[in-house]
């Protein structure tokens with residue numbers, strides 16, 4: 021019986037880091053330039069179900085007025101709502117972020133907690149948001165899994181999972197911790213540019229030789245997991261249906277890869293956000 025060799029995370033991260041010009045992922049840039057954990061937390065909640073540009077605008081406006089838990093907890097939902105309106109669901113989000121600020125004040129002395137267990141006890145904070153706070157707010161190894169990380173991990177063949185939650189557990193179990201921090205920013209960057217939900221640009225991909233799907237397609241074979249392959253979008257939906265669900269503005273523009281939100285995770289200026 022033969023077994024597959026372990027996935028070469030070092031080569032994978034090297035190639036993606038070079039391709040997207042984000043520098044050496046080994047340099048602990050995030051540990052030295054981590055964002056304000058409170059603003060990462062609130063910005064990530066605001067980013068739910070909206071476009072990055074909307075989150076950026078709303079976050080800048082919100083944090084200019086309420087930069088920390090103490091000031092945000094004192095605000096009323098009515099004062100918060102107009103500042104975050106373009107993120108959608110702003111009634112709900114205003115209440116959620118205010119409640120979150122209040123709990124951080126009441127239970128954690130105004131300091132955002134540093135563990136997954138504590139973070140996920142806060143209102144509207146699930147595993148992805150909590151992991152974002154660890155990685156981007158504190159520079160602590162975590163595994164934020166969004167749709168890009170879930171889809172690409174399955175295409176690569178490093179996991180065989182059906183949900184982001186399963187993917188997080190599988191990646192935590194199989195990826196050495198020294199690789200955790202750069203995984204999310206690089207996979208999100210890749211998912212926004214080449215490894216798109218539908219029609220990934222495998223012939224242009226710098227990690228094709230490491231990817232189970234890329235290798236299979238290059239040999240004219242079906243991808244090992246068709247649900248994640250180029251003919252299907254995430255969630256096992258037929259491509260045509262998924263394309264309609266994507267809707268205007270959600271398809272990625274074609275062309276040369278560009279830096280993007282998650283892209284720049286290792287050199288993001290303060291005040292910006294991520295999901």
Ligand code: SF4
Pocket residue numbers: 172175176214215216220221222225226227228231232233234235
């Ligand atoms: S080879 Fe294709 S499926 Fe694999 S990571 Fe690259 S773009 Fe994605």
